[in-house]
Amino acid sequence: MTVMKTVAAAALVLGAQAVQAQSIPTTGTLVIVPANGEVRAPNDQAVATLAIEEQDKDKAAAASRVNQKMKQGLDILKKEDPQARLKTQGYYTYPVYPEDRPVPMGGTPKRPQPVAWRVGQYVEMTTTSLGTLPKTVAAAQKILTLNNIQFGLSPEATRKLDDQRIAVTYRNLNERIASIASAMGRKTSDAVLETVDFEGTGNYAGREMAPAAPMMMMRAAKDTAEVAEPSFEPGETTLDMRLVGKVRFK
Structure with a gap:
């Protein structure tokens, strides 16, 4: 009986704490919400x-x-x-x-x-x-x-992919806002999006520059030499984005 009373008392305490946590006022609360988005496309350049x-x-x-x-x-x-x-x-x-640069005995190097x-x-x-x-x-x-x-990616493909990247990232922001509102016991309609920061992350993926070519150490093949076609796999490019939204609850 003593053990059962102890468990019951602990349950009552936890329940009271949960009720107290849910009753914390959230009116006017400003929430900083990070969001992420990622899109992929085959390389075309x-x-x-x-x-x-x-x-x-x-x-x-x-x-x-x-x-x-x-x-x-x-x-x-x-x-x-x-x-x-x-x-x-x-x-x-x-x-x-x-x-080989021999130095004469007792002489000055030329x-x-x-x-x-x-x-x-x-x-x-x-x-x-x-x-x-x-x-x-x-x-x-x-x-x-x-x-x-x-x-x-060519500039044209990058521009098209950028539209998708923004849409995917903004959708992720809305999903996170909905999850935060639910956790706070609030409706999504109570959240007002005050600021969306697309520039504060420092993430500018996709702007790749080819490294400088190293110096050649071998001579080119003769003009008459036949060369088999090389094999290339262009692969794909992933562009990601992070944004930060500021949400205030009514």
Whole structure:
């Protein structure tokens, strides 16, 4: 009997505490509500970096071959993918020094002289023609070298996806407000949304930039070499968003 009385007393205390918690006034309460949204879409754009590099004892000869082959590579890219956007960049010229530099006994080290010159250039291709991308790259690889490739969303696809992202995030905010109102013993209609902050999170996903291409260490293939088509999987991009809403209960 003593145990049963103790349990009954504890139940009465907990019940009284629950009633007291439910009776806490919430009129005028300001609630900060975070919300999240996420949308996904297949990547529809590729940014490929191709390059050419030549080495020769004659700096002018190396530069001349680079200029000629880059022009040939650009012509191939334009022919295979007329809609692609091309941008040449990263032209460089570096001296090549001998690996062994003997120092005469008791003498002063001489200033090393270059034994050759390495000259190269990059071209960046941006395209939405993903279906023909392997064929385009393989054709260009007869002269140029594929240095880097990044897949992502085109500006048009990003804008469309952004509309969905905002809608999904705002829906999540309404769902959370409804849950909070229920937990507080209030009706959703008692909640007034005072502020929605889309900029305070610092989350700006989806703005990807391709990393700078590293320097090539190998020469490009010969013009006559046939190159098998590479395999690409564009994948998908996920864009997420966080917003913060301020809700006041009447």
